[in-house]
Amino acid sequence: MGSRFAGRVAIVTGGAQGIGAATAKRLASEGATVAVVDLSVEKSAALAKEISAEGGTAAGYGCDVTDEAAVHAMTEQVVADFGRLDVLINNAGITRDDLLYKMSAADWHAVLNTNLTSMFYCCQAAQKHMVAGKYGKIVNLSSRSALGNRGQVNYAAAKAGVQGLTATLSIELGPFNICVNAVAPGYVATAMTAATAERVGSSAEAHQKWASEHTPLRRVAQPEEIASVVAFLASDDASFVTGQTLYVNGGAR
Incomplete structure (x- = not known):
């Protein structure tokens, strides 16, 4: 067990699987007390038990x-x-992919609400405790899709919005010693990307192979590789880093 987060309390949303679970485990392994937050309390409690x-x-x-x-x-x-509350990791997210002409308003709103509006709620709830304590680290999950991705107009818009939210909150909360940053992963081997593969009529394995061939490192990321970057930004090692979006995408352009 490390001690980089000793005495710190962290909330990780969407924490029961994928990048969220990897992040919760990483923070806990370095001494944080982690609140694993998920839509399913059974799943979040199971990970907390683990x-x-x-x-x-x-x-x-x-x-x-x-x-x-x-x-x-x-x-x-x-x-x-x-x-107390020292760290907030806004990771909860969903996809409802489709081309623009077929996308329903319900799918548009579901993705914007889950991937962007939820971060506004979580940041607003957390900031009053962080401001009072004159300390805080907020890390928001964006995505390479923020740069545009066919079939993801809702997801891309939400993840681009995350970057604007992050930059603005860093300005507002900086005077209170609160750092706000974002991580924008490329292709990560998770249940969400497996669902994307299914949407386009592929298997998770075949879709990962295709993504690997279009990534300079010639492979896709594992959740733990994203979690390590999230942990850096949530730590005092990044004490003078704020308002940034860090792309973690294997060099993809």
Whole structure:
């Protein structure tokens, strides 16, 4: 167990699987007390139990991050349980891919609400505790899709919005010693990208092979590789880094 986050309390949304789970494990392995937040409290509690079994400290919370009242209630509960809030990782996200002419308004709104509006709610709920403590680290998950990706007009717009949100919050919260940054992964081997493969009539393996061939490092990322960058930005090693979006995409252009 490391000690880079000793004494720190972190919230990780979408924390029960994929990049979120890898991040929760990484923070806990370095000493953080981690609130694993997911739509399913059963899944978040299961991961928290796994982290605890490995010697870390974690608890699972169920929360629909598109529900403003639920987000504020969850945040207050975490602070009540652990006495403070130092780190917020906004990772929760979904895809509802389709070409523009076929995309429904419901799919547009679902992706914007889950991938962008939820971050506004979570940041707003967290910032009052961070401002009071004169310390905070917020890391938001964007995506290479922010630069544009066929069939993802909703997702691309949301992830581009994350970068604008990040830059603006860094300006507003900087005077309170709160750093706000974003990580924009390329292709990561997760359940979400497996679903994307299925959408285009491919298998996860074949889709990863295709993505690897279009990436200079000639492979796709694993969730743990994104988590390591998130952990850096959430740590005091990045104490003078704020307002940035760091692309972690194997050199893809």
